[in-house]
Amino acid sequence: MPSASVVPAAAAPDRARNDAANIVSIQGLSKTYAGGFQALKRVDLDIRRGEIFALLGPNGAGKTTLISIVCGIVNPGEGRVIADGHDIVRDYRAARSAIGLVPQELHTDAFETVWDTVRFSRGLYGKAPNPAYLEKLLRELSLWDKRGEKIMALSGGMKRRVLIAKALSHEPTILFLDEPTAGVDVELRREMWAMVSRLRESGVTIILTTHYIDEAEEMADRVGVINKGEIVLVEDKRTLMRKLGKKQLTLQLQTPLQALPDALRHDSLNLAQDGNELVYTFDAQAEDTGIAALLKRLGEHGIEFKDLNTSQSSLEEIFVNLVKSPRAQPPSAAPSPEARA
Structure with missing residues (x-):
């Protein structure tokens, strides 16, 4: 896989000042298309060097517009973007050479061979x-045996691999994956996850958009949520799940209950219809206090249990709640300065 190489300052006199910790810095980025549709609204976002960053959002949220602007495909309206130290407008050649893009759509020359299209890219x-590098790249993507075949003859999964090979052909330090596993089978998804992990280990920064929340939960270091052109939240994945996630404690009761005692009735505690289970929902941050208090109160009312287990909200549940009510976040989950739009 390609190594992370930073263009020396001497080779780029127009190189913008950039925080060494951030490889992409987006400041006040807005975009309004003809007809008045505002796709982005003063987006501020920093991507850290060497991380895997997942950008989540519903259809039409602005994900593809944001990526397209950073990659030089769409002109920005207002704001500034720095990619690996280069302003994407003033120093677009250097900025673009640092970026690889795997687009959502399978657009490539159907009559070219795999080898020719990657070499041309x-x-x-x-x-x-x-x-030698291209051979290594094609082998790692399981394309070496297909190098002489025309792209039109390949399966959808193989065409997706070709797009990845093209994006990596010039050894970028930043790789954008726009819905990289849309429409591919489970086996290929797993292979691509493994490939992304190897790329990150080699020093490449990965930014991906995805509708598969388990993809973000599996791979991402940080998660950003965009909705209606605004960044709703940017957070470390584990911190996000801890802050906004709910946990459930399920207690298997020794003796079925007909109903909860009045003193125990509240929204967080529910009795199963058969009376054999109690389900307690609580904030992940208050785990110890919540469980201890509940068990003490159950004992006071003579309610005994024979087994218990806990489960936690998935990233998908958190994402759905954020998109449904992006402004109704608890204070502990307020966006960091880098995420405010």
Whole structure:
């Protein structure tokens, strides 16, 4: 996999000042299309060097517009974007050479061979020919045996691999994956997850958009949620799940209950219809206090249990709640300064 290489300052006199910890810095980015549709509304976002960042949002939220602007496909309206130290407008050649993009749609020359299209993509960025690197890349993507075949003859999964090979052909330091596993089978999804992990280990920063929340939960270091063109929240994945996640404690009762005692009736505690289970829902941050208090109160009312287990909200549940009510976040989950739009 390609190594992370930073263009020396001497080779880029127009190089913008950038925090070394952030490889992409987006400041006040807005975009309004013809007809008045505002796709982005003063987005501020920093992507840390070497991380896997998952950008989540419903259809039409602005994910693809945001990626397209950073990658130089769509012109920004207002604001500024720095990619690996380069302003994407003033120093667009250097910025673009640092970025690889795997688009959502399978657009590529159907009549070219795999080898020719990947080699051509490398040449577009002014990179010297490097057959050994391209061979290594194709082998790691299980494309080496297909190198002489025309793209039109490949399966959908193989075409997706070709798009990844093209995006990596010029050895970028930043890789954007726009819905990378949409429409691919489970086996290929798992292979791509493994590939993304290897890329991150080699120093490449990964930014992905996805509708598969389990993909973000599996791979991402941080998660950003965008809705209606605004960044709703940016947070470390584990911190987000701890702050906004709910936990459930399920108690298997020794003796079925007909009903809860009046003193125990509240929204967080529910009795199963058969009376054999109690389900207690609580904030993950208040785990110890909540469980201890509940068990003490159950004992006071002579309610005994024979087994218990806990479960926690998934990232998907948190995401759905954020998108449904993006402004109704608890104070502990307020967006950090980098996430405010």
